Amino acid sequence: MNINDIAREAGVSIATVSRVLNHLPVREENRLKVEAAVKRLDFVPNYLARGLMNKQSLAIGVLITSISNDYYMEITDAVERRLRERGLMLFLCSTDGETELERRYLNDLVSRRVDGIIVLDSSDENYASGLFRGVAQRVPLILVHSNPDILDVDSVVIDQRLGMRRVMEHLYGLGHREIAFLRGRAGVPYDIKEEAWRSFLSERGIVPSPERLVVIEQGNASEAIGQAEEAMGETLRSASRPTAVFACNDLMARGVVNAASRLGLRIPEDLSVVGHDDTVLAISGRTQLTSVDLKMKSLGGAAVDLLYRAIDGGDPEPRRVFIVPELVVRESTGPVPADSAFMEVSR
Amino acid sequence: MNINDIAREAGVSIATVSRVLNHLPVREENRLKVEAAVKRLDFVPNYLARGLMNKQSLAIGVLITSISNDYYMEITDAVERRLRERGLMLFLCSTDGETELERRYLNDLVSRRVDGIIVLDSSDENYASGLFRGVAQRVPLILVHSNPDILDVDSVVIDQRLGMRRVMEHLYGLGHREIAFLRGRAGVPYDIKEEAWRSFLSERGIVPSPERLVVIEQGNASEAIGQAEEAMGETLRSASRPTAVFACNDLMARGVVNAASRLGLRIPEDLSVVGHDDTVLAISGRTQLTSVDLKMKSLGGAAVDLLYRAIDGGDPEPRRVFIVPELVVRESTGPVPADSAFMEVSR
DNA sequence: ATGAAAGCGCTAACAG
DNA sequence: CTGTTAGCGCTTTCAT
Numbered sequence: 001m002n003i004n005d006i007a008r009e010a011g012v013s014i015a016t017v018s019r020v021l022n023h024l025p026v027r028e029e030n031r032l033k034v035e036a037a038v039k040r041l042d043f044v045p046n047y048l049a050r051g052l053m054n055k056q057s058l059a060i061g062v063l064i065t066s067i068s069n070d071y072y073m074e075i076t077d078a079v080e081r082r083l084r085e086r087g088l089m090l091f092l093c094s095t096d097g098e099t100e101l102e103r104r105y106l107n108d109l110v111s112r113r114v115d116g117i118i119v120l121d122s123s124d125e126n127y128a129s130g131l132f133r134g135v136a137q138r139v140p141l142i143l144v145h146s147n148p149d150i151l152d153v154d155s156v157v158i159d160q161r162l163g164m165r166r167v168m169e170h171l172y173g174l175g176h177r178e179i180a181f182l183r184g185r186a187g188v189p190y191d192i193k194e195e196a197w198r199s200f201l202s203e204r205g206i207v208p209s210p211e212r213l214v215v216i217e218q219g220n221a222s223e224a225i226g227q228a229e230e231a232m233g234e235t236l237r238s239a240s241r242p243t244a245v246f247a248c249n250d251l252m253a254r255g256v257v258n259a260a261s262r263l264g265l266r267i268p269e270d271l272s273v274v275g276h277d278d279t280v281l282a283i284s285g286r287t288q289l290t291s292v293d294l295k296m297k298s299l300g301g302a303a304v305d306l307l308y309r310a311i312d313g314g315d316p317e318p319r320r321v322f323i324v325p326e327l328v329v330r331e332s333t334g335p336v337p338a339d340s341a342f343m344e345v346s347r
Numbered sequence: 348m349n350i351n352d353i354a355r356e357a358g359v360s361i362a363t364v365s366r367v368l369n370h371l372p373v374r375e376e377n378r379l380k381v382e383a384a385v386k387r388l389d390f391v392p393n394y395l396a397r398g399l400m401n402k403q404s405l406a407i408g409v410l411i412t413s414i415s416n417d418y419y420m421e422i423t424d425a426v427e428r429r430l431r432e433r434g435l436m437l438f439l440c441s442t443d444g445e446t447e448l449e450r451r452y453l454n455d456l457v458s459r460r461v462d463g464i465i466v467l468d469s470s471d472e473n474y475a476s477g478l479f480r481g482v483a484q485r486v487p488l489i490l491v492h493s494n495p496d497i498l499d500v501d502s503v504v505i506d507q508r509l510g511m512r513r514v515m516e517h518l519y520g521l522g523h524r525e526i527a528f529l530r531g532r533a534g535v536p537y538d539i540k541e542e543a544w545r546s547f548l549s550e551r552g553i554v555p556s557p558e559r560l561v562v563i564e565q566g567n568a569s570e571a572i573g574q575a576e577e578a579m580g581e582t583l584r585s586a587s588r589p590t591a592v593f594a595c596n597d598l599m600a601r602g603v604v605n606a607a608s609r610l611g612l613r614i615p616e617d618l619s620v621v622g623h624d625d626t627v628l629a630i631s632g633r634t635q636l637t638s639v640d641l642k643m644k645s646l647g648g649a650a651v652d653l654l655y656r657a658i659d660g661g662d663p664e665p666r667r668v669f670i671v672p673e674l675v676v677r678e679s680t681g682p683v684p685a686d687s688a689f690m691e692v693s694r
Numbered sequence: 695a696t697g698a699a700a701g702c703g704c705t706a707a708c709a710g
Numbered sequence: 711c712t713g714t715t716a717g718c719g720c721t722t723t724c725a726t
Binding site: 696697700701709710 | 712714715716718719720722723
Binding site for chain 4: 002003004014015017018019021022045046047048049050051052053054
């Protein structure tokens with residue numbers, strides 16, 4: 001069934017049908033006839049054909065690393081909501097961080113002639129290879145990431161360094177000097193945070209001992225909780241344990257809390273813990289976690305804003321929007337234990 | 348740019364180009380020429396045009412209630428993975444449980460000529476109105492839900508009654524008789540579970556007193572934790588407090604655990620707690636929650652299997668696949684406290 | 695305001 | 711195996 005059928009049924013031309021469907025001026029009488037025919041035949045227009053003519057699909061693609069990740073999904077949620085206002089639909093593509101899948105999906109999206117693409121935490125390989133720049137020449141593309149060096153593509157950059165700085169200032173201000181850093185093995189965001197942790201300390205003349213850096217294999221799935229708990233168990237049992245721990249996400253932070261509670265350490269009296277991303281995990285337990293809110297909602301909104309700008313074709317100059325993370329202080333952080341200065345000296 | 352340009356560049360006809368693009372037999376020499384031209388001109392075929400001819404879009408739609416919900420996203424994750432094998436892409440549509448949005452999205456998906464639709468927990472209104480049946484006549488549609496009465500549309504039905512039964516058997520077997528039930532205000536899944544809870548008890552001659560049923564407003568977002576904690580605080584302070592609590596999801600269960608721990612109640616020695624959905628929250632805290640695993644992975648897989656069957660057009664008889672939930676027993680449940688029989692009598 | 699007709703980019707007979 | 715041609719369903723001039 002197509003507009004020809006409707007035209008015949010309504011006794012008008014296909015042009016008139018098309019006009020009615022697109023809310024263009026048409027004599028009231030004809031509009032009624034067409035609308036009746038549409039209803040009678042239960043006609044639903046074919047957007048593929050429309051898109052072929054209009055050169056737009058009314059769809060955009062969102063590339064993420066993982067669907068089972070609160071952080072990405074909160075952003076996706078915000079994006080999807082904004083998209084509704086323009087009647088756009090969203091292709092969800094999850095790459096598991098695999099460069100090859102990222103390529104494939106990107107290509108597939110272009111084939112489908114999406115009106116725009118939002119990429120969350122793109123792989124460095126594909127950025128370096130120029131893939132994104134290439135795609136960006138064909139279709140509006142927004143990169144959401146934490147690498148401030150990317151200037152040639154529209155991007156929403158999350159100033160993780162600043163977020164990390166806030167964490168360290170908070171902890172340092174509470175008197176903490178022995179601050180452990182817990183991360184997953186691979187990932188640029190981990191690298192950025194570690195670097196910020198290290199340089200904050202070194203600016204203050206502190207060189208963290210190697211055991212202050214704890215790395216677990218799987219930092220980004222439900223296994224992270226258990227792995228973090230196990231890894232921190234060791235660390236916390238040691239005589240020279242830290243007085244505070246920063247974990248690169250709330251999953252790992254939850255593991256730290258569990259390890260501490262298993263050892264009878266009170267939080268925050270004996271140990272301060274800071275998480276990251278401020279997901280539901282931060283507020284799910286008995287002790288609510290101090291965490292870094294990456295502003296997922298405004299982040300998603302900013303990405304969509306940039307996308308609309310690109311779609312509507314303003315100036316083609318690539319833009320960057322900075323998202324400033326916010327430290328949310330809850331009950332998992334407190335002043336350094338009174339005897340910790342002694343501890344530091346005594347060993 | 349289109350296949351005409353490629354044909355010209357390669358010195359062959361558009362039919363040959365099309366054949367190369369679709370991996371149909373072509374003389375090796377021509378294949379090479381075409382491939383070279385494609386590469387040289389950086390050509391990406393237009394799936395809208397292809398879809399217009401083939402009457403397929405290589406895309407399917409997934410309708411869910413909420414993106415910020417582990418449960419839905421785990422299913423979506425499983426679905427997306429399976430879709431890759433056929434090169435299908437996924438339109439993600441989140442309805443917030445609003446009937447009107449559900450209509451709109453469904454219609455939009457049909458307009459886009461998706462090859463199939465998976466609906467997770469559809470609204471009853473739209474089912475009753477025949478909307479889904481109507482859509483199912485146009486495009487393969489799979490309903491994922493907990494209503495065993497739906498027979499006229501392909502569906503994956505989650506036997507929540509059975510899951511609930513397993514919970515009750517477990518608790519009852521541990522000696523619990525005073526089992527509270529915690530739910531959100533609105534939702535068919537809540538109703539089904541409550542009904543199963545009630546009938547299990549009544550089969551054993553127990554009529555739960557009204558205060559055993561605790562209802563909170565927002566059962567399905569991060570606020571649920573706090574609301575559950577508050578609501579259960581009251582309940583647990585009462586002299587006639589229950590010995591076990593079942594919560595309709597892990598969010599609420601987490602709230603129960605927090606409330607208990609705030610009151611100094613040990614889990615499971617003083618209180619047993621059971622959650623539902625077995626999301627990451629079940630294993631995120633110090634005490635790992637006994638919970639009901641709804642088998643999201645196999646559920647998503649089953650939905651895709653049904654979809655493929657419908658797309659490939661086997662027999663048109665609507666099918667139903669039953670998913671049997673599994674009780675995952677962890678440390679949050681244990682034998683009823685020794686003095687509870689006394690407690691029951693003494694008040 | 696309306697209709698006839700020319701495509702949008704691609705696939706699939708049909709002849710060769 | 712290859713090229714020609716007729717659409718797929720829609721929008722959009724261009725006349726009327």
